[in-house]
Amino acid sequence: MNMLINAPRRLARRLVSPLRPKSRTWLEALPAFAVPATAIGTLHGPQAFHQALLTQIAQATRRILIVTLYLQDDDAGREVMEALHAAHAQRPELEIDVFVDWHRAQRGLIGKQQSPGNAAMYRDCVQRHGGGVRVWGVPVQNRELFGVLHLKGFVFDDTVLYSGASLNDVYLAKHGRYRLDRCHRIRDAALAESMATFVQRQFRGSEAVRRLDLPDPPPTRTLLPAIRTFRQQLQQAAYVVPMATLPDGAVAVTPLKGFGRADNALNDTMLALLRGAQRRIVLLTPYFNLPGPVRAALGHALRRGCSVEIMLGDKTANDFYIPPAQPFRTIGLLPYLYENNLRRFARTHARQLASGQLNLWLWRDGGNSYHLKGLFVDDDCALLTGHNLNPRAWALDLENGLLLRDPSRRLHAMHEAEWASLRQHATRLADHYALESTRDYPPEVRRLLRRLSRVRLDRLVNRLL
Structure with a gap:
């Protein structure tokens, strides 16, 4: 019943949504705390x-x-x-x-x-x-x-x-x-x-x-x-945030709640950041399983000439990875599903990957694991969040994040230092052929992947995990 009542409002928001042509203006109008x-x-x-x-x-x-x-x-x-x-x-x-x-x-x-x-x-x-x-x-x-x-x-x-x-x-x-x-x-x-x-x-x-x-x-x-x-x-629910005037040298910090598909302030802000990017996007995610709207926004950004960098963990740096020497459990299939998603994405954007407009970074440091999330956009916006940028976080989990808008670019050096530090254990993916072939996966993984794809259950798994 609530979905039917809210349907006209959701349709109106899509038709006149400020996220499409005027994302920057929409972001700048968000309430925020002025933080030195x-x-x-x-x-x-x-x-x-x-x-x-x-x-x-x-x-x-x-x-x-x-x-x-x-x-x-x-x-x-x-x-x-x-x-x-x-x-x-x-x-x-x-x-x-x-x-x-x-x-x-x-x-x-x-x-x-x-x-x-x-x-x-x-x-x-x-x-x-x-x-x-x-x-x-x-x-x-x-x-x-x-x-x-x-x-x-x-x-x-x-x-x-x-x-x-x-x-x-x-x-x-x-x-x-x-x-x-x-x-x-x-x-x-x-x-x-x-x-x-x-x-x-x-x-x-x-x-x-x-x-x-x-x-x-x-x-x-x-x-x-x-x-x-x-x-x-x-x-x-929403955070109580004032409409503060931003003094020179201050950063606008907006706490955002994310819950459910409709009227999700955190999801809307992520899309606004991606759609409003003019030069550069850096996206961090631990599980390469991007929601459809995020994939579409990244595709549009690439077509309008933005540089896009995505860092994710190598499948061996995933917290669900099970080394071949250990007994296999079904949960160990997930890193291979994410790698398959990455392979399809790299194949789809092979031209941008070859030209350097798109950079895919795989993080790996021995037996340690990777759980980074967030966004850097151009030189003046960043998102701190626990949102995994996957369909589960997009629609099911209760999430939040802090949007940092920095028009004076006082945090630019801090963000660049963080990005450089994160890349210390990352290598750039040259193309989708650089990923391990499915033919070389462990036998249990190959068998489960074939079974899932045969009945298209891999899509359902991607939405829930």
Whole structure:
């Protein structure tokens, strides 16, 4: 019924959409916080993120708010939980809330034996330290398959750490091996307040969001009506952002929510950035499975002469990759599906790839993995986000991002330094022939790929994973 009611409005938005001919004007009209460029910085690498996270926890005096897909029951996850409880013991007035995905927190790792998941660790911490650190489970959908909490952001008093990373050994490089993600620190009281208020209002105020650190959380089936209402509220929710005048040298920072196909501010902004690009686009994604509108926008950008650079992980740097020497599981098919997508894209744009207008970068660093997301557009716009730029993030997961508009180009050197650092372990793909041939894939992979393509299930898999 809601789809029918909103159909005329969606049609009108498409017909008069400012995203097509006037994307730049539309972007410049977005509300934003005026943040001094000196208050924005990049943290290079997982070790820097790890150290900054622990330092901010130790220094916080009023509030700590962590939103992430999961906080893992492993050495790094326990280290973070112990640090949070230690901070509260030292300053009992400190408000500490951790929000994780409801479904993800109550299961074991994919391919491992059944377990109570990370929630058991949260409850153990309460038994040992008391209830000063509240851990909440956020059920974005009835089932994990159909969408998860992929909102990101860590608020410490008036400082925001923004990263697409979750919290576990590999994201925090606890034992040498790491998963590369981006992290930025922004010191701005108004931005921190907006991000904290959104989470407290939308999550703490919902009957669907329940504590995971307390015994006997309710079964998901008993929360289904509340989850339905929660989804409807999320669809209408937005960050509270002022229409600020941008002084010289300041950066316009706009927090954006993304949820669902219609009226998705984050998706619309990504398309506006791609459609409004005049010279250069740099796109980062961990899983090469671009939504149709993004593929179309990139094609238009190439046809109008824009330089396009895309960085993704080599299939061996994908977090689902299973080395041939290990027993194969079905989930290990995903990196090969993504590589097939890349092969088709490279073949389609072979001319631009050969001329250097299109550059496809494959990241690989030993046994480490790759999880970068985001956009750089021209010299004055960047998007920090946990959005994977795939169909699942486009339509199912609850996402967010920070749009940085920098008309004075005060952040240009910072962005270029980050881009140069990311390319240290990347090689340019010369053409689609440089990718491993499907004939050389492991036998189990070849068999599954043939079966999926025969019944066209590969398209469905691409949409869900």
